[in-house]
Amino acid sequence: SQELEQSPQSLIVQEGKNLTINCTSSKTLYGLYWYKQKYGEGLIFLMMLQKGGEEKSHEKITAKLDEKKQQSSLHITASQPSHAGIYLCGADGNYGQNFVFGPGTRLSVLP
Amino acid sequence: DTEVTQTPKHLVMGMTNKKSLKCEQHMGHRAMYWYKQKAKKPPELMFVYSYEKLSINESVPSRFSPECPNSSLLNLHLHALQPEDSALYLCASSRDRGRGSNSPLHFGNGTRLTVT
Numbered sequence: 001s002q003e004l005e006q007s008p009q010s011l012i013v014q015e016g017k018n019l020t021i022n023c024t025s026s027k028t029l030y031g032l033y034w035y036k037q038k039y040g041e042g043l044i045f046l047m048m049l050q051k052g053g054e055e056k057s058h059e060k061i062t063a064k065l066d067e068k069k070q071q072s073s074l075h076i077t078a079s080q081p082s083h084a085g086i087y088l089c090g091a092d093g094n095y096g097q098n099f100v101f102g103p104g105t106r107l108s109v110l111p
Numbered sequence: 112d113t114e115v116t117q118t119p120k121h122l123v124m125g126m127t128n129k130k131s132l133k134c135e136q137h138m139g140h141r142a143m144y145w146y147k148q149k150a151k152k153p154p155e156l157m158f159v160y161s162y163e164k165l166s167i168n169e170s171v172p173s174r175f176s177p178e179c180p181n182s183s184l185l186n187l188h189l190h191a192l193q194p195e196d197s198a199l200y201l202c203a204s205s206r207d208r209g210r211g212s213n214s215p216l217h218f219g220n221g222t223r224l225t226v227t
Contacts, residue, residue, distance in 0.1 A: 031213055033215050040223060041220050042117075042221050043201070043216075048213065048215050088153055098167060098169075099156070099208075099216060101154055102153065103153055
């Protein structure tokens with residue numbers, strides 16, 4: 001079955017710093033999704049990546065999918081306290097399997 | 112604001128109670144999902160409805176009973192739950208499902224369930 005790993009598990013940064021979160025798959029990704037979750041709330045859809053080498057940006061968040069489609073990175077530029085939360089990557093399962101999530105990366109941004 | 116609405120936001124119930132969680136979306140999505148999320152863990156899939164038919168049941172105990180009255184509504188009926196069932200229950204919907212669907216899941220804000 002497809003599994004997703006994320007690194008780091010948690011991250012504490014000073015406001016204004018840049019940071020990167022990684023998501024790695026054991027198999028080729030056919031659709032990679034990034035979500036953000038605030039404690040006790042639902043998941044907010046950030047971006048979807050489909051093609052090898054694809055890169056998308058929304059405000060100060062940029063996500064990339066590598067050429068082999070097995071690794072994605074999420075980069076936040078000039079982080080703000082509002083970026084704090086849990087970032088999860090998710091992917092369509094291969095061979096009809098269900099949508100799977102990575103374990104998440106907990107981000108804290110210190111003012 | 113999310114386009115997937117879940118009610119109630121919080122629910123406390125005893126082990127002998129019967130309650131229901133409700134979910135509604137008006138995006139025209141044809142797939143709807145129930146997820147269970149424990150603290151510091153990613154969401155775990157419970158059920159998937161595709162075109163109003165139950166297509167995935169991830170070996171969830173029978174004390175959880177899903178219902179999809181129409182394409183916009185999804186219910187989760189609860190009966191004789193255990194304290195370990197306490198969790199955040201998330202509803203999601205997508206335009207379609209499956210590999211190649213390119214349909215992101217849109218989540219509600221969840222129902223925080225406590226079983227006493």
